[in-house]
Amino acid sequence: MTSKKSRRRGRFIVLEGIDGSGTTTQLKYAAEWLERKGELVHTTREPTDGPLGLMLRQILRGRLVSTPGAVSGDAKPQPMDPAAVALLFAADRLDHLHNEVLPHLEAGRHVICDRYVLSSLAYQSLETDLRFVRNINEKALAPDLTIFLRVRPDVAMQRIETTRTTRDTFEQLPLQRKVAAAYDKLLEGYREGTVTILDGEEEMSMVTTRMRAALDTLF
Numbered sequence: 001m002t003s004k005k006s007r008r009r010g011r012f013i014v015l016e017g018i019d020g021s022g023t024t025t026q027l028k029y030a031a032e033w034l035e036r037k038g039e040l041v042h043t044t045r046e047p048t049d050g051p052l053g054l055m056l057r058q059i060l061r062g063r064l065v066s067t068p069g070a071v072s073g074d075a076k077p078q079p080m081d082p083a084a085v086a087l088l089f090a091a092d093r094l095d096h097l098h099n100e101v102l103p104h105l106e107a108g109r110h111v112i113c114d115r116y117v118l119s120s121l122a123y124q125s126l127e128t129d130l131r132f133v134r135n136i137n138e139k140a141l142a143p144d145l146t147i148f149l150r151v152r153p154d155v156a157m158q159r160i161e162t163t164r165t166t167r168d169t170f171e172q173l174p175l176q177r178k179v180a181a182a183y184d185k186l187l188e189g190y191r192e193g194t195v196t197i198l199d200g201e202e203e204m205s206m207v208t209t210r211m212r213a214a215l216d217t218l219f
Ligand code: TYD
Pocket: 019, 024, 046, 047, 060, 089, 114, 115, 116, 117, 119, 120, 121, 123, 124, 168, 170, 171
């Protein structure tokens, strides 16, 4: 019998948190840490940089709106229907999964993704039914580890105000409070071990140290 030496499948790691919680910064440190340990890593994000992700970014910036058929002749452009937006996030995710995430995992690379299904459950459930959001994300592969960076909404908003010139639709304090509450509720029901919750308000180097410890549990 011939034995084929196959490379071990990579681990799928996700970073989550409200806007301004520091996922993008910590994602870089997570990749650096794994690479330093000699691991192969691929970093990515959702919404993606693919066609559906680009469309979503336009929607979030309010640059892409719905143009209804003018029944009365004076129909104005309308925001996209929230359920349609939820479907777009789910479609972007499946495209991402099949064309980018899975091929990298199968090639033995660890994939670290900035936001994933939990983002849809937290954000889209504010405007559409949570059960619907869960159902349309049913085909999405479960991550091996999710790292949630917990930061209070007012602290996160302050960070956004000092670092950014443009704002997405979700980046307003009352909405961020609702997103944070939605995340907290969702996290209560998560299985121990698959989600690590970190205090994202600690000094950045401390957050990184704790995140490294969480990553090390995977190996
Ligand atoms: P974000 O990671 O903040 O991207 P950027 O730093 O480039 O602005 O993501 C953009 C927004 O998308 C953020 O407010 C959360 C939202 N989002 C959802 O509402 N649902 C989702 O499923 C995902 C992945 C993101």
